[in-house]
Amino acid sequence: MFHGNTKKIVVPNKREKEILLNQKGVSFWLTGLPGSGKTTIAKILEEELFNNNILAKLIDGDIIRSEINTDLGYSISDRTENIRRAATISKMFNDCGIVVINCFISPTQNIRSLAKEIIGSENFYEIFINCSLETCEQRDPKGMYKKARKGEVKNFTGISSIYEKPQKADLIIDTEQLSIEESVKKVFDFVVLKTNLKA
């Protein structure tokens, strides 16, 4: 036998890691149409949080697809599996005391509910990055709307695939009305509040 001390092993739990980091390990799930501003907000947010000693991990749909989920496409069932794995990874980070900023179109209520269920409702905040389809299509930062209109991209959310607006988001950011700075500020204040270990 692999002999030795038989005292019970106590692997450090989420709470203990949170105390070490002085923050709550929770996930902020940014949902919205392509071009609504999710990733832009998330990147500046991560920077601002870091400048305030809050350690966050940005988990972005595009990166998850190119690195982990190389086997998945854009059908609703593949989108669901994509979100299932991403949420599971988010939970791993939360369990380690890390704040997660998720950027996923996550177009349906079912998909977002699945993410919430996996991460745990007590650790999950849904943030709706709200912007009209018309404005998102005008912005078209990656030229994807243009391709979708031409039929060159299939299952494109807003054009050839549905987007169900969140009904009970914890926070709504209207990027048609707010500037980038104002949007980030609003999310930042919310995150600081929700990650405060003493609150």
Next chain:
Amino acid sequence: MFHGNTKKIVVPNKREKEILLNQKGVSFWLTGLPGSGKTTIAKILEEELFNNNILAKLIDGDIIRSEINTDLGYSISDRTENIRRAATISKMFNDCGIVVINCFISPTQNIRSLAKEIIGSENFYEIFINCSLETCEQRDPKGMYKKARKGEVKNFTGISSIYEKPQKADLIIDTEQLSIEESVKKVFDFVVLKTNLKA
């Protein structure tokens, strides 16, 4: 347009997060036969590291399989995909400054090379948890060797699937000779050295 300040977004990088945490975000890859002692060592190690303010994430083969990789079996190609995803997740943690302790049988040189390539050779340390097949089979902590001998479990490493010993491990822990405490102490000292930001 989503208007606002156009200054370049500077997402905090690995080094900056390491400085915040005062540790290097590197991975320690424990490989060895089933029953060699990988998970036992890893759990106590995580606890000891935490007691020394080193934040680590234990990523265990069994947990990854039951939570993320529910679609994968035990063929060599499924094992490879299992490791590919696990290594990618490890890299995500390392990029966030977190130390990762990996417990994976990871039976072939190819599989371990893949993990090293994904994580990055500068952030990867291979630790061979060495124990003879005979002793592992005697320990049989989960009763899996018994099942494998009866043919009830297929592709079982050591019995019906190969295990190639590492040729150039960064550290070898001989759990046939060392006690649990001695094994953990040896890995702990190695980890403290390799995660020291000032070294």
